[in-house]
Amino acid sequence: MIVVLNAGADAGVIRDIGAIARRAGLRTVADDPAKPRRLALVGAAPDPGGVLADELENLAMVSLVIREAGPAPLASRHFRPEPTAVRVGSLRIGGGNPPVLAAGPCAVESSEQLLSVAHAAVRAGASLLRGGAFKPRTSPYAFQGLGPEALRLLGEARAATGLPVVTEVLAPDLVELVSEVADMLQIGARNMQNYPLLAAAGASGRPVLLKRAPGATLEEWLLAAEYLLASGAPGVVLCERGLRHFDPSTRNILDLAGSLAVRELSHLPVIIDPSHATGRRDLVTPLALAGLAAGLDGVIVEVHPDPDAALSDGAQSLDLDGLSALADAIRKIGVSLATLDLDVASAGGSPGWVRAG
Numbered sequence: 001m002i003v004v005l006n007a008g009a010d011a012g013v014i015r016d017i018g019a020i021a022r023r024a025g026l027r028t029v030a031d032d033p034a035k036p037r038r039l040a041l042v043g044a045a046p047d048p049g050g051v052l053a054d055e056l057e058n059l060a061m062v063s064l065v066i067r068e069a070g071p072a073p074l075a076s077r078h079f080r081p082e083p084t085a086v087r088v089g090s091l092r093i094g095g096g097n098p099p100v101l102a103a104g105p106c107a108v109e110s111s112e113q114l115l116s117v118a119h120a121a122v123r124a125g126a127s128l129l130r131g132g133a134f135k136p137r138t139s140p141y142a143f144q145g146l147g148p149e150a151l152r153l154l155g156e157a158r159a160a161t162g163l164p165v166v167t168e169v170l171a172p173d174l175v176e177l178v179s180e181v182a183d184m185l186q187i188g189a190r191n192m193q194n195y196p197l198l199a200a201a202g203a204s205g206r207p208v209l210l211k212r213a214p215g216a217t218l219e220e221w222l223l224a225a226e227y228l229l230a231s232g233a234p235g236v237v238l239c240e241r242g243l244r245h246f247d248p249s250t251r252n253i254l255d256l257a258g259s260l261a262v263r264e265l266s267h268l269p270v271i272i273d274p275s276h277a278t279g280r281r282d283l284v285t286p287l288a289l290a291g292l293a294a295g296l297d298g299v300i301v302e303v304h305p306d307p308d309a310a311l312s313d314g315a316q317s318l319d320l321d322g323l324s325a326l327a328d329a330i331r332k333i334g335v336s337l338a339t340l341d342l343d344v345a346s347a348g349g350s351p352g353w354v355r356a357g
């Protein structure tokens with residue numbers, strides 16, 4: 001249930017609504033804690049016969065009660081009718097801002113590897129550096145990532161380039177460690193429905209990049225985002241990275257239609273990952289262009305200085321020239337990418353993230 005407040009609603013009304021919600025076993029979440037215009041009442045308690053909604057509707061400062069806000073109210077357009085911008089350091093993703101290009105290796109392998117990609121990413125106009133420290137690998141015998149050493153290298157790359165960093169967190173007990181370095185936490189496709197992990201990542205204070213599981217419906221994806229938001233995540237960016245399909249010609253199938261359709265339901269920014277969606281570097285640029293031409297909020301691509309020697313996902317990684325060609329192709333279709341104020345971003349040295357609200 002979502003309560004839409006009148007323009008003149010003051011702290012007293014908000015307190016009253018909070019008290020009514022608590023009596024019913026619910027809690028309120030404000031769209032903007034500094035100046036609430038909408039309050040979501042969330043929790044497990046039902047409202048039989050709409051008694052609670054009737055009571056709220058009769059309050060003087062309430063203009064409307066949305067009784068059916070869907071299964072994921074905080075992620076929904078009922079809560080925030082306009083697209084939200086998610087803040088990562090000095091970068092804004094979504095909310096009508098220019099689309100973001102995120103680039104970096106699948107896995108951090110060495111200082112040289114990461115720094116060469118990070119500098120190429122800056123030259124290409126990327127504004128977010130990706131790189132896995134803890135890798136979710138299908139085989140227990142495959143390279144699992146450098147772990148804490150990779151986190152250290154990501155911090156070094158941020159200091160050298162000013163790019164904020166997104167990296168995956170695999171387990172609840174790693175959230176604190178990863179959050180010390182990451183400007184943004186990535187929840188991988190395999191973990192989209194790992195609810196204790198979502199709760200821990202949401203409570204970390206960091207914005208989250210939420211990959212869609214390869215078999216998840218839009219509703220399941222949004223419910224995963226809801227876990228993050230209900231746990232306090234200051235921002236969530238949805239990332240479509242391909243669905244499972246029948247044809248081995250491509251690793252997954254990019255659900256471009258779903259990426260667009262989810263924006264009808266949700267205010268959250270949506271980006272695509274054409275690297276994991278295809279498994280093929282020759283298809284990364286055309287799909288990235290398709291997503292940007294369709295108006296999505298960004299793309300995230302894997303890049304390696306020597307893809308054939310990569311310890312993971314080399315077949316889908318662009319080399320440094322490929323990244324520069326992607327940037328040229330984006331310019332050619334007339335899309336201007338988000339830019340970072342690199343002087344501001346690198347001045348602090350520590351994660352540039354600021355808690356919302």
Ligand code: PEP
Pocket residue numbers: 106132136187188189190211241273276
């Ligand atoms: C990755 O980003 O390297 C990754 C493992 O992605 P996904 O969770 O989408 O497979």
Ligand code: MN
Pocket residue numbers: 106107276302312313
């Ligand atoms: Mn990968």
